Amino acid sequence: MQKRIVLDLDLCCGCRSCEAACRVAFKGEARIRHGDIAGVAYLPLACKHCKQPLCLASCPVEAITRDENTGLVLRSANICIGCKSCAYACPFGVIDAPLVRHISQKCSLCVDREEGPRCVAACSSGALQWLSDEEIERHEIGMRMVSKDLFFRRKA
Amino acid sequence: MKNIDPKAITVKKALCPFCSFGCEFGVVFNDFGITGVEYISKGSSGGRLCPRGSAAAMYLDHPRRLSTPMKKQKSLEWSKIVKELKKVVSNPKNVAVTFDRNITLEEYASIIGFCKNAGIDDISSTYFEPETNLRSFLPKAFSMTEVDDAQLVLLLGDPFNQAPMSSRAIIDWKLKDKKNELVVIDSINTHTAGFASRFMKVNVGTEPLLFFALAQEKIEGVDITKATGIESSVINDVSKAIKGVKKGLIFVCLPFAHTYDPRLYAEGLARLQSFSGMKVVPFVEFMGHKGNQNFASIIDKVKKKKIKYLLNFGELFPFYYPQMADDLRALNIYATATLKYDGYNALPVPLNLEKDGTIITTFGKKNLGGNIEPPSGTKSINEILSLLSDGRGKGEALRPPEKKVDVAERVRRLAEVSVTKKKNLRLVGEKVAYNFLGFFEGEALKMNPRDAAELGITVNDYASVTSKHGSVDLPVKLTEDVGKGIVAVPAETPSVKGLFEYLIDSGDNTINFIPTEVKICRKE
Numbered sequence: 001m002q003k004r005i006v007l008d009l010d011l012c013c014g015c016r017s018c019e020a021a022c023r024v025a026f027k028g029e030a031r032i033r034h035g036d037i038a039g040v041a042y043l044p045l046a047c048k049h050c051k052q053p054l055c056l057a058s059c060p061v062e063a064i065t066r067d068e069n070t071g072l073v074l075r076s077a078n079i080c081i082g083c084k085s086c087a088y089a090c091p092f093g094v095i096d097a098p099l100v101r102h103i104s105q106k107c108s109l110c111v112d113r114e115e116g117p118r119c120v121a122a123c124s125s126g127a128l129q130w131l132s133d134e135e136i137e138r139h140e141i142g143m144r145m146v147s148k149d150l151f152f153r154r155k156a
Numbered sequence: 157m158k159n160i161d162p163k164a165i166t167v168k169k170a171l172c173p174f175c176s177f178g179c180e181f182g183v184v185f186n187d188f189g190i191t192g193v194e195y196i197s198k199g200s201s202g203g204r205l206c207p208r209g210s211a212a213a214m215y216l217d218h219p220r221r222l223s224t225p226m227k228k229q230k231s232l233e234w235s236k237i238v239k240e241l242k243k244v245v246s247n248p249k250n251v252a253v254t255f256d257r258n259i260t261l262e263e264y265a266s267i268i269g270f271c272k273n274a275g276i277d278d279i280s281s282t283y284f285e286p287e288t289n290l291r292s293f294l295p296k297a298f299s300m301t302e303v304d305d306a307q308l309v310l311l312l313g314d315p316f317n318q319a320p321m322s323s324r325a326i327i328d329w330k331l332k333d334k335k336n337e338l339v340v341i342d343s344i345n346t347h348t349a350g351f352a353s354r355f356m357k358v359n360v361g362t363e364p365l366l367f368f369a370l371a372q373e374k375i376e377g378v379d380i381t382k383a384t385g386i387e388s389s390v391i392n393d394v395s396k397a398i399k400g401v402k403k404g405l406i407f408v409c410l411p412f413a414h415t416y417d418p419r420l421y422a423e424g425l426a427r428l429q430s431f432s433g434m435k436v437v438p439f440v441e442f443m444g445h446k447g448n449q450n451f452a453s454i455i456d457k458v459k460k461k462k463i464k465y466l467l468n469f470g471e472l473f474p475f476y477y478p479q480m481a482d483d484l485r486a487l488n489i490y491a492t493a494t495l496k497y498d499g500y501n502a503l504p505v506p507l508n509l510e511k512d513g514t515i516i517t518t519f520g521k522k523n524l525g526g527n528i529e530p531p532s533g534t535k536s537i538n539e540i541l542s543l544l545s546d547g548r549g550k551g552e553a554l555r556p557p558e559k560k561v562d563v564a565e566r567v568r569r570l571a572e573v574s575v576t577k578k579k580n581l582r583l584v585g586e587k588v589a590y591n592f593l594g595f596f597e598g599e600a601l602k603m604n605p606r607d608a609a610e611l612g613i614t615v616n617d618y619a620s621v622t623s624k625h626g627s628v629d630l631p632v633k634l635t636e637d638v639g640k641g642i643v644a645v646p647a648e649t650p651s652v653k654g655l656f657e658y659l660i661d662s663g664d665n666t667i668n669f670i671p672t673e674v675k676i677c678r679k680e
Binding site for chain 1: 192193195201203204205206207209210211213214316317320321323324327328331347348350351589590596635636
C-alpha cells in the first residue's frame, strides 16, 4: 500500500468529523468508527487493510477481496449478503455490526477520491494523517497514550 | 438527448453558515443530484470540515425540504398566501414581525425597512440562546494565528466539540511549549477538558461567579468556594496567572442552557477581560442579530390580545422552541421555513447555503456566495417582502432599549440558586457538532452512574425525561463526566430543546434558556 491512514492520538479531540465525512460520502455507512477510552484518549477506528485480513477469511460469499497490487481490502456491495461475519471476525472492531442497506460497513480508503480518504481531509485537529511508510518512520505518534505527562513527546 | 455520465461531477463552492467559523467547502453534484461535500484545501479551514459542514449536503437534499407554501398541512399557491399576508399587514397594529438567527445582514436591513414602511412597530429577534449575549465581544478581525504567541488560553465551554475547527490551532499551540497553559472552565467534563493543563469544574451555572472571583472582584456575602465548587487557592493561582500574562486569549463556547444568568455571564467576562487584558473570542453556533429583548414585550401583547399575527423570517423559529407554543397559542403564525413542520403556516425559503449575502463570523464579515440553486418553489426573504410591500426600503438597525443590570444583586441571586438543594435532577444542554440537527445520530442522556443506580437505570436503558414543558424518551449513557445531580443532553432536535425552561430576564427583558429541573424514570 502506498499510503495509509495514521492516527496521532495526541491530537484527536473526539469531534467525530471523520465519521461524519464518511457517513455523508457513503450514504449513512460509518466506515470509520469512533471509540472513546474514558479519560485517556479518543480513538477513531480506521480499517487497517490487513495483509491477512480475517474479515476476508470469514466472508462466506467472497464479497471481500484483497487487491494484491494496491493492498486494499474491498467489499463488493453487490455480493455482500449482510451476514455480519466480517464484523465479528475483525480483531480491531473496525467494522460496525449494524448493517446499512443490508450490507456491512467496510472502508475502501476512498478509492474514488484521488486526494485520499475523506476522513483524513475532514479531520478538524489533524489527528488523522495520510502518510507513506517512509513518512511514518520519521513521525513520532501517539506518545500521550503511554506517557504519564500529557503531551510528553513535544519537547519545549 | 443528453448523455448521462455518472462519473461527471460539478463542485460548487459554499460557505458553511452553521457556526461562526465560516469554513469554505464544495458541494458535489452529479447528474442525479447532490452526492456529498468536497474539502477545499485553499479554504479558510485548510479544507478541514466538522460534522456540521459535512451534514450540509444532507440538509440541502433533505427529504422534508419544503418547496410549496403550506397552510394547515396542505399545499397552497404562493399567490393565495401572499394575498392573505397582504391583508394581514394592512392592519399593522395587529402584527408582530420576528426573525431568527438564519438571516443575512442584507435580509435583516430589508425586514427592518419593510416594517418601517408597513407601520409595524413590534419587531424582534428570536435568537434566544445564551450565546446571543456574547455578540458584544465579537472582534472586528480575529485570526487563529493570534493563538501562536499566546502564553495562556482560557477555554470556556467545549469548543473542540462545538466548533471543532478551533481545535487544531489550540492543540498545536499547547503542544509547542510546555509553558503554554490551557485552562478550561466547564461544569461537565468534556473532550476539551481532556486537553487542559488545568480544568476548573464548576458547579452548574456558576461560571459568572467564578469570572468575578478570577477578576478579584469583591463579592460580599457570597461563599465563592461553596457556590462554585472551586477552592479559593485554585482561584487565586489562576487569577495570578491571568493577571501576569503578557498575551492571553479567552475563547468562549457557551453551551445551551448551561447558566442561569447569561447576562451576568457576559458581565463577568467583561470584568475578566479588563482585569487580565486578554482578548475575548466567541465561537458560537450562529451569530444572530440583536434585539431579542423585544420578544418579551410581544409575548406580553399577545397575552393582552393586542397582537394577532406573527410573521417570522428565517429557518427555524417557531418550530425549534415548542415550549413557547403556550405563550403563542393565540397567534396566527406565518413562518418562513426550509423543512416541512406541522402546526404553522409555512413559506418555503432557500437555506443560508443557497443564499447570496453577508453573515458575521468570528473572523469578520463573509459572503455566502449563492452558488447553489435553491429548490424551485422557494422564494427568498427579499422576494417575499417585495410581494408584500412595493415601497420596501432599508431600515435602521433595531436598537432595543439598553437596560443596565444590577450586578451585585444578580451575583447574590445566582449564588443562592447554586447552593439551594434541588429536589430533582438538573438538565443542561450541550452543543455537539456531531449531533447537528439530529442528522447523524439522536440525542443520548448523559447521567452519573450514582444517580442512575438510585433510579434503577442501567447501561443500555432508556429513560423518560420529563420537565414542565413535556416528556421525551432518551437512551442513557452512564458517565462520570457529569456530576451527581446533573444530566446533560445535546439540545439539537425540537423535542429535546422543548424540554428546557426559559426565563424572561427582569433586568433587560431577554429570553434565555436555563438549566432545567427534570424528573427521570426508567422506560420499561
